Amino acid sequence: MKISKLFLTLLFIQGSVAFAQRPGFGPPPPPDPFVQMIMKEATDNSQLEKLAHELFDVIGPRLVGTPQMKQANDWAVAKYTSWGIEARNEQWGEWRGWERGISHIDLISPRVRSLEGMQLAWSPGTNGKTITGEVVILPDLADSMAYVSWMPSVKGKFVLVSMNQPTGRPDYNWEEFATKESFDKMKAARTAQTTAWAGRTRKTGMTVKNLHLALEKAGAAGIVTCNWSAGFGANKIFGANTTKIPTIDISLEDYGLVYRLAEFGDNPKISVRTESKEKGAVPAFNTVAEIKSTVKPDEYVMLSAHFDSWDGASGATDNGTGTLTMMEAMRILKKLYPNPKRTILVGHWGSEEQGLNGSRAFVQDHPEIVKNLQALFNQDNGTGRVVNISGQGFLNSYEYIGRWLSKVPAPMRQQIETNFPGSPGGGGSDFASFVAAGAPAFSLSSNSWLYGSYTWHTNRDTYDKVVFDDVRSNAIVTAVLVWMACEDPAKTSREKSVLPLNPRTGQPGAWPAITQPERRGGLPPKQ
Structure with a gap:
């Protein structure tokens, strides 16, 4: 086939334009x-x-x-x-409906320090009062019956229900400054501690929610958590499980302080005032x-x-x-x-x-x-x-x-x-x-x-x-x-791809199902 000079010229120009628009080959079009x-x-x-x-x-x-x-x-x-x-x-x-008010949390013994923390969402308040009480740690007991026997001892006390983290430094900070041996040692200790704490809570025989409610029923003054977010000073703040006593979250730094005081037998006491209003x-x-x-x-x-x-x-x-x-x-x-x-x-x-x-x-x-x-x-x-x-x-x-x-x-x-x-x-x-x-x-x-x-x-x-x-x-x-x-003059296509096989069933994956919304959150069903 004979190719004209004009065709070759046009082909060269077209290829040059496309080439010039590739990354690194001239400026992109405006x-x-x-x-x-x-x-x-x-x-x-x-x-x-x-x-x-x-x-x-x-x-x-x-x-x-x-x-x-x-x-x-x-x-x-x-x-x-x-x-x-x-x-x-x-x-x-x-x-x-719920409205958050102020949270004041203070260590008052063996020394005085204002603690960084707040009540969780939908937590009951303290009814305009400041509550003072001894702090105790959820103990490591043999089984659920042992926890039943222990429960009366929490009356009037604040109960620490979260693991005390071994470090408040995020991993990226350790990686930058620690020796490999030190970093590996910390991680191994943290893994062991996390496993042990999970075993401790499992032996209560209760879910986290039910444990909090059981402590409330036993007369605890409040629940104290620390939901560390693996960053300097950052805690995640979610919702409370309690219905009568306050649930508060304390920053890792201050939670660790209170935890160690309790662990070493220094009998720490805290005072808590949290204000909130139920709105129906x-x-x-x-x-x-x-x-x-x-x-x-x-x-x-x-x-x-x-x-x-x-x-x-x-x-x-x-x-x-x-x-x-x-x-x-x-x-x-x-x-x-x-x-x-x-x-x-x-x-x-x-x-x-x-x-x-x-x-x-x-x-x-x-x-x-x-x-x-x-x-x-x-x-x-x-x-x-x-x-x-x-x-x-x-x-x-x-x-x-x-x-x-x-x-x-x-x-x-x-x-x-x-x-x-x-x-x-x-x-x-x-x-x-x-x-x-x-x-x-x-x-x-x-x-x-x-x-x-x-x-x-x-x-x-x-x-x-x-x-x-x-x-x-x-x-x-x-x-x-x-x-x-x-x-766009065209309507978008809604054709669905065939999803990869589910290894458990051997069948193609299923498209997500429509989920019904919750339209009465946190409220009893209408009669």
Whole structure:
């Protein structure tokens, strides 16, 4: 076959352009003009710091059922309204209402020291009184009958029910400074101690919850825990099991002090005053905001982040930063893209921390939206830059996600690893509620910033841990993906991949099942 000179010339030019666009071979093409507008608005007119102050510093943590949760719902509606975006609070259930007050915990003997700690969520208070009592350690006894015999001795005392950690230094600190022999020795001792403590609690014959209730029934003054998060000064703060006496968590440093005093027979005493209020059954809400389309009003692109938090600190990175990412992306889109090709929705979900309840209720209550969902983008694992997107088991997700990502600015896009088709998420965050219903929903997964140790559910999840440059980057990525999903002339495919074989059954893996939401959390069933 004879090939013309013109064809060879065109082929050479085409190959040269493609070659020049490869990494390391010349500059990438400039961003799309609309993407440049998004970047300029996000950079020059960012609202992130102001939003963070109002949400984290003024309102604070957002435990489901607390006044702060409702205050946050109303704040978000007002903020969206001020940007010209329609917003509403949708009630999806009720929850046990509770309001945290102050916690004062002091060592008063054999010396005086104020201790760092707080009551757990939903803990009973001390009814306006300061309770003083001796501290004892859960002993290592022979069996459950021995614990039954021991129980009366706890009357009027505070009981330490957590293992005393052998070190308050995280492993990365040991790795940097310790000898290998010293580090290995510490780890071996910790493993043995952990095993022994687990055996101690197992011999009580009770679950953790039932043990706490048994101590309460026996007349203990309070339960004292230390749920260390493997980082300097960081403890995880969850919920109490007791119904009449306070459950408090003390930082590793101070817990160790009190534990050693008790262990060595120094008869430590502490005083505790914790204030809290029971509020009965209170309504629980999702906050939903909308930029309506006039082109395809009944097709939807969603932004997603849970609004609630645990309340050991401010809920800044779990999931305040995800919340701000979505709010800022919505603000930018309303300003620059007020007439989208598809309706844009954002969901700020309640009670994610207790089992994705708000988003699961939304999926159940809005089948018309789930049925016509083009895509959902959820962010929920800390302040870091988005670095991973999985196809969540949707067979053709690589095609549309790949096209949409191509418009993300190169410095941000190059940091994002993709995994197609991936596996469907069965939990972890609110995207899973939609995936279970067969809707294309994706997690914008972030890099760590030691999230698991330092801010996930801890007493250190505060404003100062936010990396605003990363959150700003995430708002840009989200805005671009939403814009591209709206503009795409094709509807996204929902075809599911064949999942890998389950080695136990020899059958292909099953798609996650839809889970019913808990709509009356912490409350007795309605009669």
